[in-house]
Amino acid sequence: MESVFATERLKELLPKVKAFVLEELIPLEKDHATRPFKQTEKILQEKREKVKALGLWNLHASKEEGGMGLTLCEFAQLSEVLSIAPFYGQYTFNCQPPDIGNTELISKFGSAAIKEKFLQPLSEGKIRSCFSMTEPEYPGSNPTRMATTAVREGDEYVINGHKWFTSSADGAAFAVVMVVTNANAAPHQRASMIIVPTDTLGFEFIRNIPVFGEAGEGWASHAEIRYNNCRVPVTNLIGEEGNGFRLAQERLGPGRIHHCMRWIGIAEKAFDLLCQRAATREMEEGVMLGEKQFIQGFIAESRVEIDASRLLVLRTAYNIDQAGAASVRDEISGIKFYVANMVLKVLDRAIQTHGALGLSDDTILASLYQHERGARIWDGADEVHKQNLALSILKKYGLDIKKKR
Numbered sequence: 001m002e003s004v005f006a007t008e009r010l011k012e013l014l015p016k017v018k019a020f021v022l023e024e025l026i027p028l029e030k031d032h033a034t035r036p037f038k039q040t041e042k043i044l045q046e047k048r049e050k051v052k053a054l055g056l057w058n059l060h061a062s063k064e065e066g067g068m069g070l071t072l073c074e075f076a077q078l079s080e081v082l083s084i085a086p087f088y089g090q091y092t093f094n095c096q097p098p099d100i101g102n103t104e105l106i107s108k109f110g111s112a113a114i115k116e117k118f119l120q121p122l123s124e125g126k127i128r129s130c131f132s133m134t135e136p137e138y139p140g141s142n143p144t145r146m147a148t149t150a151v152r153e154g155d156e157y158v159i160n161g162h163k164w165f166t167s168s169a170d171g172a173a174f175a176v177v178m179v180v181t182n183a184n185a186a187p188h189q190r191a192s193m194i195i196v197p198t199d200t201l202g203f204e205f206i207r208n209i210p211v212f213g214e215a216g217e218g219w220a221s222h223a224e225i226r227y228n229n230c231r232v233p234v235t236n237l238i239g240e241e242g243n244g245f246r247l248a249q250e251r252l253g254p255g256r257i258h259h260c261m262r263w264i265g266i267a268e269k270a271f272d273l274l275c276q277r278a279a280t281r282e283m284e285e286g287v288m289l290g291e292k293q294f295i296q297g298f299i300a301e302s303r304v305e306i307d308a309s310r311l312l313v314l315r316t317a318y319n320i321d322q323a324g325a326a327s328v329r330d331e332i333s334g335i336k337f338y339v340a341n342m343v344l345k346v347l348d349r350a351i352q353t354h355g356a357l358g359l360s361d362d363t364i365l366a367s368l369y370q371h372e373r374g375a376r377i378w379d380g381a382d383e384v385h386k387q388n389l390a391l392s393i394l395k396k397y398g399l400d401i402k403k404k405r
Contacts, residue, residue, distance in 0.1 A: 005314045010074045017056060017093075018081050024050065025085035025092060032087060033361035037217040040088075047092045048125055058123060060095045065107060066123050072254070073317040076261045080310070083265025086368060087220070090262065094123075096219050098131035098167040101255040102176050105193075109239040109247060118174055118195055127173035128218075130198075132166040132225060133248065143178060143248050144187040148227060150179040150194055152234060157181075157194055159202075159230040169223035170208055170216075172198055177227070178248060181241050191244030195236040202230040212370045220371075253325035256336045256379045260313045263343035263375060266368060267306045270343075273365060274350040275299060281353075289353065298349040306346065309339045330392050333385040340375035340382065347372060 006014075024047055028040070051057050060075050061067025070078070075095075082089030090096035099122060106119045121127045138145045148161020159179055166175065174197045181192040196203060204226040208215040211222060239247055278290030278299065289295055316331040325332065347369045351358035358365050376382045391401055 005073050005077065005318060007071075007074055009070070010077060013056070013059075013068075013074075013078060014081065016054065017059075017078055018084075020051065020054065020056070021081060021085050021089055025088045028088055029085065029364055032364060033367065037220075041218060044088060044092050047088075048094065051093055052125075056093060057125070058094050060100055061103065061123060062107070065103075065119070071317075071321045072257070073314055073321050076257070076314055076317040079258065079261035080265040080268070083262040084269050086262070086266050086269065086364075086371075089265075091219055094125045096168075097255065097258060098176075099129050099219075100258060101251050102129045102131060104254060105176065105247065105251045106238065108250065111235065113235055114195065114238065121173070128168060128171060130166050130169040130172040130175045130223070131251075132163045132169070132175040132196075133178040134165045135162060136164045136224075137162065143191065143245060146178060146180055146191060148177070148179045149183070150177075150181050150192065152181070153231075155234055156231045157234055157236070159194065159196060159227045159232065161227045162225075163227070164209060164224040165222045166225045168219045168221060169198070169205060169225060170221040171218050174198060175203075175225070176238065178244055181244075185242055188245045189242040191248075192241050193238040193244045193247050194232060195238065196227070196230055196232050200230045200232060202228040204228055211374065214370060250325065252379050253329070253332050254320070256332050257313065257316055257320070259375065259379060260309070260335045260339040261317075263339050263372070264306060264310050264313060266372060267302070267309070267343045267346040270347045270350040270365060270368065271299075271302050271306060273363065274302065274346070274353050277350075277353050295353060298353060302346045302349055305342045309335070309342045312338060330389055333380075333389040333392075336380065337376070337382040337385045343372055343375060344369070 028043065058065070058067035059070060059078055063069040079090070079095070082093055082095070103119065103122055106114060110119060122129055133143060135146055135148060137147060148159065148163060150157040150159045159177065161179065163177070169175065174195050177194050177196050178191055179194055180190050182190050198205070206224040206226060208217065208221040208223055216222065278295050279288060281289040283289050283292070312335050316328055316335050319328045319331060347365060351365050351369060354363060354365060357363060360366060394401060
């Protein structure tokens with residue numbers, strides 16, 4: 001894959017990363033549905049050491065933090081390649097969510113002590129982290145409404161609350177927790193982000209939440225957590241008190257584009273399987289499935305939609321590199337709902353093309369759809385992003401609906 005966004009550095013890295021994914025990770029997929037998670041974890045740990053030996057570790061991070069120092073636009077194109085092996089690629093290269101978002105957050109806003117204690121081992125791949133914001137009692141798309149509190153007592157915060165869909169909490173060493181520190185402040189100044197080690201007394205791991213009937217494990221899990229009088233030092237505060245909403249936007253903006261990068265790779269994988277099936281499945285003697293116009297429509301529409309999504313994402317990544325995420329909020333909202341719908345449409349067409357086989361675990365398609373249906377919900381539902389984009393556009397025409405309310 002080469003585009004106007006391909007730099008000389010990227011041209012050198014892409015073949016190496018793609019070769020590793022195809023040779024080392026794709027062969028693992030044939031046993032994905034039946035292999036125990038602990039065995040997968042052990043296998044991927046060995047693969048991670050190979051990545052380090054090749055000098056490809058932490059593609060997303062700055063050179064100061066042991067990374068490659070790539071731009072977001074460069075990393076976007078590598079992230080797509082990693083997602084050709086969707087259940088293995090990101091983790092093997094240490095840029096899986098939510099660790100990649102937590103790494104960027106702590107790198108930008110964490111104190112020197114926090115970086116040494118939490119960021120360093122996270123960057124080295126010695127530990128994993130989780131992100132704890134959404135609450136079952138309140139809408140997840142509105143981070144100004146939360147009940148989890150952190151009350152300061154001397155040199156400690158005492159945290160109480162109930163969270164769910166805490167990404168990757170199973171086996172994580174610490175959680176980045178969104179909490180209310182000043183309930184009487186203005187809505188966008190009430191919350192803060194605090195690091196809570198998962199071995200803290202009162203950190204209660206309740207369960208991995210089943211998604212479409214499957215409770216994931218490890219980095220593929222979504223947990224329900226209770227914080228029962230968890231005491232952590234005030235030095236675990238990220239940034240300043242009351243800045244939690246701003247930090248959430250700083251974290252979730254780039255986080256959304258990381259999702260989009262991955263979805264493009266997953267869509268390419270589904271497209272490849274769709275085309276293979278169309279070219280090799282005989283419908284009647286001498287007539288292949290791909291000769292049917294319905295299937296040709298699937299192929300043509302999927303190809304154009306994937307290409308359009310890639311260009312939108314790379315344009316957004318490039319603009320973030322140039323001016324920061326805050327300046328391209330509209331673009332981020334746009335790619336979030338557009339690419340989320342694209343990947344689900346391509347997966348659905350690939351499943352349809354495979355017929356009953358596509359519903360089984362004999363291909364990876366059913367598992368991918370199961371995991372990616374959340375694309376239209378994670379990090380803000382489609383409807384919220386569409387509304388935000390429309391409000392921003394209308395404001396340019398003189399209709400400020402938010403102010404009017």
